[in-house]
Amino acid sequence: MRMPDAETLLSQLAERMRPQVRADTALIGIHTGGVWLAERLHRMLGLKQPLGTIDVSFYRDDYESRGLHARVKPSDIPFEVADADVILVDDVLFTGRTIRAAINELFDYGRPQRIRLAALVDRGGRELPIAAQFLGAEIKIADTEQIELQKSADGRLSLVVNPMPVQERN
Amino acid sequence: MAYNPQLNAHGELQHLLTIEGLPRDIIVRILDTAHSFLSVTEREIKKVPLLRGKAVFNLFFEPSTRTRTTFEIAAKRLSADVINLNVGASAQSKGETLLDTVANLSAMHADMFIVRHAQSGAAHLIARHVAPYIHVINAGDGRHAHPTQGLLDMFTIRHYKRDFTNLRVAIVGDVLHSRVARSQIHALTSLGVPEVRLIGPRTLLPTHVSELGVQVFNDMAKGLKDVDVVIMLRLQNERMNGALLPSAQEFFKYYGLTPEKLVGAKPDAIVMHPGPMNRGVEIESSVADGRQSVILPQVTFGIAVRMAVMSILAGNA
Numbered sequence: 001m002r003m004p005d006a007e008t009l010l011s012q013l014a015e016r017m018r019p020q021v022r023a024d025t026a027l028i029g030i031h032t033g034g035v036w037l038a039e040r041l042h043r044m045l046g047l048k049q050p051l052g053t054i055d056v057s058f059y060r061d062d063y064e065s066r067g068l069h070a071r072v073k074p075s076d077i078p079f080e081v082a083d084a085d086v087i088l089v090d091d092v093l094f095t096g097r098t099i100r101a102a103i104n105e106l107f108d109y110g111r112p113q114r115i116r117l118a119a120l121v122d123r124g125g126r127e128l129p130i131a132a133q134f135l136g137a138e139i140k141i142a143d144t145e146q147i148e149l150q151k152s153a154d155g156r157l158s159l160v161v162n163p164m165p166v167q168e169r170n
Numbered sequence: 171m172a173y174n175p176q177l178n179a180h181g182e183l184q185h186l187l188t189i190e191g192l193p194r195d196i197i198v199r200i201l202d203t204a205h206s207f208l209s210v211t212e213r214e215i216k217k218v219p220l221l222r223g224k225a226v227f228n229l230f231f232e233p234s235t236r237t238r239t240t241f242e243i244a245a246k247r248l249s250a251d252v253i254n255l256n257v258g259a260s261a262q263s264k265g266e267t268l269l270d271t272v273a274n275l276s277a278m279h280a281d282m283f284i285v286r287h288a289q290s291g292a293a294h295l296i297a298r299h300v301a302p303y304i305h306v307i308n309a310g311d312g313r314h315a316h317p318t319q320g321l322l323d324m325f326t327i328r329h330y331k332r333d334f335t336n337l338r339v340a341i342v343g344d345v346l347h348s349r350v351a352r353s354q355i356h357a358l359t360s361l362g363v364p365e366v367r368l369i370g371p372r373t374l375l376p377t378h379v380s381e382l383g384v385q386v387f388n389d390m391a392k393g394l395k396d397v398d399v400v401i402m403l404r405l406q407n408e409r410m411n412g413a414l415l416p417s418a419q420e421f422f423k424y425y426g427l428t429p430e431k432l433v434g435a436k437p438d439a440i441v442m443h444p445g446p447m448n449r450g451v452e453i454e455s456s457v458a459d460g461r462q463s464v465i466l467p468q469v470t471f472g473i474a475v476r477m478a479v480m481s482i483l484a485g486n487a
Contacts, residue, residue: 055206058218058481067182067485068220070199072206077213108215 001141003159006149009120009136010037010157014044017087017118017134021045025085028052030102031073033091033149036157037120041089050078054088056101081110087134091149093119096130121147121159175297182486185297185306186479188315189356197360201325203478204471211247211474220481221250224281228254229272230309231287236445237309237319240469241284244476248484250282272296280304282484290314290349305483313349318479319444320353322472324361326464327399329471330440334361340393340435342369343403343425343452346376346414350444351403355382369393370425373414390425394434402427402443405452418451427453432462440464 026049029038035053042051053076057069088102099117106112118134123141141147146164151157174191178184183196210218226245228238238254245252257271266274272283282305285293290312297306310316324334331337339358345351345368358366359382366384368375380386387393394400405421415421427441441457443465449455458465 057206058210058220063220063485064487067487068203068481072203074206074209076209104219108217109213 001161003139003147003161004137006120006157006159009159010040011044013037013118013120013134013136014041017041018045020116020134021047021087022085023048025049025087026052026079027087027089028054028077028102028106030088030090030098031055033120034089036149036151037091037118038089040157041118049084052077052079054102054105056098056105059101059105061097061101075105077106077109081106081112083111083113086112086115087118088115089118091120092147093117093122093130093132093135094125094146096126096128099130100128120149123147175294178486180486183482184486185293185308186317186483187293187297187306187308189317189320189353189360190315192317192356192360194360197321197324197357200321200475200478200482201328203482204321204325204474207247207474207477207481208471210477211470217247217249219249221245221248221281221484224248224250224484225279226250226252226282226284226480227275227280228252229257229275229283229285230255231257231268231285231292232310233258234286234310236469237286237316238284240472241307241309241318241476244473244480245282245284247473248477248481250480253280268292268295269299272300276300276304282307282480284309286310288312303487305480305486307479307483310349313347313352315353316349316444317353318472318476319350320357321479322468322475323350323354323401323442323444324357325471325475326442326468327440329467330464331398334358334363337363337399338365338367338397339363339399339401340367340369340387340397341401341403342390342393342427344374344405345370345379345403346374347406348403351401354401355384359383367393367397371415371421390431391434394431397435398439400427400432400435400439400441402441402447402453404444404446405448407448418448422451426451427457429454429456429460432457438462442468445469 027038027042029035055073055075057072116133119132120136122135122138144164145161148160176185176187230238242252284307286309292311293306293308308317341351368384369387369390441463
């Protein structure tokens with residue numbers, strides 16, 4: 001299946017967010033693809049709060065069955081979370097479990113005023129009551145496939161479809 | 171690959187018993203994971219839910235305050251339930267064997283044992299006899315190993331020096347009785363430190379120690395020349411009265427770290443000590459509290475490193 005152009009989707013996503021962000025809105029990218037997108041959105045929207053990044057490995061609900069992720073990156077939230085207006089940024093919205101983990105982690109930094117979600121792609125398949133307030137596109141693919149965001153050496157983003165590794169299927 | 175009692179069938183870490191023979195990528199993964207836990211220990215709520223519902227037993231057959239406490243804090247920050255047992259004071263004095271004690275605690279649904287014992291090999295013995303879902307961490311066995319101390323020392327060195335492959339590291343003092351030194355030597359060589367020096371009197375250096383790939387110095391001034399890292403070892407009080415040393419004063423004169431001796435090291439050298447320190451025996455107060463000392467950061471890093479070890483082990487079911 002042909003994937004839409006990630007750069008076009010990113011521009012559309014930014015324009016959908018623009019009227020809805022305030023001067024003090026904070027972005028937090030979810031590792032790894034979400035961080036790439038959040039870096040770009042942060043510049044495009046000219047936000048003043050420093051960019052946050054989050055790695056949800058310590059909050060995942062499949063630790064019991066799959067162990068600790070092999071390459072955990074530090075989370076870095078360089079602003080006061082209490083009473084902040086936060087937008088989480090992820091590349092592909094699927095089951096919603098990553099977003100659940102990110103929300104839990106965020107609350108261990110403080111009580112935000114509001115959390116919204118921006119995703120480049122929604123592929124459906126939700127297992128939790130979670131929705132994106134800002135979306136690039138909806139894409140339907142087979143259950144045995146996964147969509148991946150890639151970044152080239154010059155920083156260009158693209159979407160590819162790969163077979164899903166067996167242990168990640170439910 | 172040779173049989174390694176620390177690894178499971180998939181080559182993952184099942185127990186942490188010693189750094190000797192531990193694959194380098196596992197050491198690096200522990201240090202990287204600890205780095206991520208450091209940001210957890212700096213925020214408002216210093217807890218993550220990874221070990222929720224798990225029971226961690228601190229099984230100390232030998233007294234310890236710092237190590238037991240930092241393991242307890244680490245387990246609690248992973249949301250585990252922690253049970254502290256000073257076994258020396260109870261079961262063993264009533265004649266129960268080590269393995270019976272462990273079998274009884276296993277029947278209480280333990281998920282992890284943190285073991286300190288005066289006998290080398292105690293943690294290995296326990297690891298061989300527990301059910302496959304139970305993980306064992308060696309918190310010091312006799313003169314043999316103290317792997318989490320070795321790992322936190324590596325974390326400290328990496329934090330301040332970034333790269334291991336251009337370093338000169340000196341370990342000073344009672345190497346003979348030190349499980350910490352053994353763990354450090356294995357970790358340093360495995361991480362690619364080109365020059366590890368041991369400094370101490372002949373009576374406190376193991377024979378044949380150069381087979382571990384280290385250089386031996388009896389003269390502290392020569393040994394400290396141009397080193398990047400100085401690791402002082404604790405001189406155990408009980409050694410001072412035996413035949414190995416004339417007196418604590420004489421040891422301090424030749425091997426105590428003073429500002430004058432430290433001048434020979436590189437100007438940006440860091441000074442480490444696993445604690446507890448004997449001020450005025452192996453280290454002068456002005457050095458212990460000085461600009462180059464990273465002794466207290468070692469303690470802080472120790473919590474993150476122990477969180478990393480426990481969360482990696484408990485995830486490898």
